[in-house]
Amino acid sequence: xxxxxxxxxxxxxxxxxxxxxxxxxxxxxxxxxxxxxxxxxxxxxxxxxxxxxxxxxxxxxxxxxxxxxxxxxxxxxxxxxxxxxxxxxxxxxxxxxxxxxxxxxxxxxxxxxxxxxxxxxxxxxxxxxxxxxxxxxxxxxxxxxxxxxxxxxxxxxxxxxxxxxxxxx
Numbered sequence: 645x646x647x648x649x650x651x652x653x654x655x656x657x658x659x660x661x662x663x664x665x666x667x668x669x670x671x672x673x674x675x676x677x678x679x680x681x682x683x684x685x686x687x688x689x690x691x692x693x694x695x696x697x698x699x700x701x702x703x704x705x706x707x708x709x710x711x712x713x714x715x716x717x718x719x720x721x722x723x724x725x726x727x728x729x730x731x732x733x734x735x736x737x738x739x740x741x742x743x744x745x746x747x748x749x750x751x752x753x754x755x756x757x758x759x760x761x762x763x764x765x766x767x768x769x770x771x772x773x774x775x776x777x778x779x780x781x782x783x784x785x786x787x788x789x790x791x792x793x794x795x796x797x798x799x800x801x802x803x804x805x806x807x808x809x810x811x812x813x
Contacts, residue, residue: 652747654754657694657704657716662687664713665706668739675740677772677804680797702732703758707751714742717751719759722768730765736781748781756785760813769809772797782809 704718715738
């Protein structure tokens, strides 16, 4: 039997991926506190966001198993002011049916490698809490928690905390 790893590929995201990316993200919007967005988005919204990320010079990547897109990751400016130019905020999402298989770690490893090659010095992961899977993922790459903001979001009738995890590349 062939090794399943040979069917896994990571590539740059393109506009044609937008519907699949939106479907993954919309699950988290509608069912979790992982994102603070409250209304589902369209593929057109993803295309706009993809263009913005790429125009800023940051990577947006997808992971496929065969021809199935199972997750994505990207980075954005941490803040707009010039002194922050070597700091990025990272984002990773997986199809909820594909978690626990190491895909998130593969995406994150590739994203961090790309950020390091482009001269990024610090990566910030912003995690709504509780989210033990995301905390484990970040800490497995050496991220350290640097902030815990209490009750900064309100979704599904509850106040939600946010933690910041930082990695110096």
